[in-house]
Amino acid sequence: MTDKLDAAAPATNRAPSHSRNLCEPWSHPYAGQLQSRIAMSAMTRNFAGPGHTATESMAAYYALRAANGVGLILTEATIVHASGDGYRDVPHIEDEAQTESWQRVTDAVRAAGGHIYSQLWHCGRISHPDFLCGATPVSSTDRQAAGINRQNGKPGSRQDAKISVLARS
Numbered sequence: 001m002t003d004k005l006d007a008a009a010p011a012t013n014r015a016p017s018h019s020r021n022l023c024e025p026w027s028h029p030y031a032g033q034l035q036s037r038i039a040m041s042a043m044t045r046n047f048a049g050p051g052h053t054a055t056e057s058m059a060a061y062y063a064l065r066a067a068n069g070v071g072l073i074l075t076e077a078t079i080v081h082a083s084g085d086g087y088r089d090v091p092h093i094e095d096e097a098q099t100e101s102w103q104r105v106t107d108a109v110r111a112a113g114g115h116i117y118s119q120l121w122h123c124g125r126i127s128h129p130d131f132l133c134g135a136t137p138v139s140s141t142d143r144q145a146a147g148i149n150r151q152n153g154k155p156g157s158r159q160d161a162k163i164s165v166l167a168r169s
């Protein structure tokens with residue numbers, strides 16, 4: 001059906017032939033040999049374990065997507081520094097235990113034929129003192145966020161010493 005429609009289209013409107021092969025292996029210039037052209041975008045799931053670690057159920061969740069043909073998976077956004085937390089039960093990748101916990105996810109995805117990349121996250125001014133033991137969120141700006149995130153208040157200034165600590169970490 002697609003081919004018939006395509007054949008009827010003026011040559012300039014036809015999809016290039018390679019765009020039809022969504023489910024076929026693809027050699028990605030940076031990610032390498034993928035089992036398909038299907039990519040899964042980052043989606044926060046809020047199911048991290050104690051200490052913001054990646055759990056067995058997270059491994060099973062991502063491995064299932066790989067087993068069903070997703071070529072490239074981006075993880076849910078993953079907090080890189082405790083000062084950047086801002087949501088319940090999201091995973092971190094800062095200390096050793098957290099970093100090691102992701103191994104079970106990457107192993108499971110690779111075993112299922114997929115590739116997985118971590119989406120790194122610092123909430124900046126979108127965080128809230130409730131997630132920071134009462135501390136003021138740090139940000140690359142000292143301006144308060146607009147809209148619903150105004151409730152989070154004014155972030156610490158860019159000159160805040162914590163920013164340089166973060167930049168080094």
Ligand SMILES: Cc1cc2nc3c(=O)[nH]c(=O)nc-3n(C[C@H](O)[C@H](O)[C@H](O)COP(=O)(O)O)c2cc1C
Nearest residue numbers: 040041042043044045046074075076077078119121
């Ligand atoms: C439940 C849910 C969680 C999401 N979490 C993230 C996230 O952690 N990081 C991110 O960059 N985008 C996140 N997104 C956005 C998706 O990755 C995706 O870009 C978006 O849903 C698709 O585009 P659209 O919804 O604007 O059409 C999330 C979306 C949903 C529905």
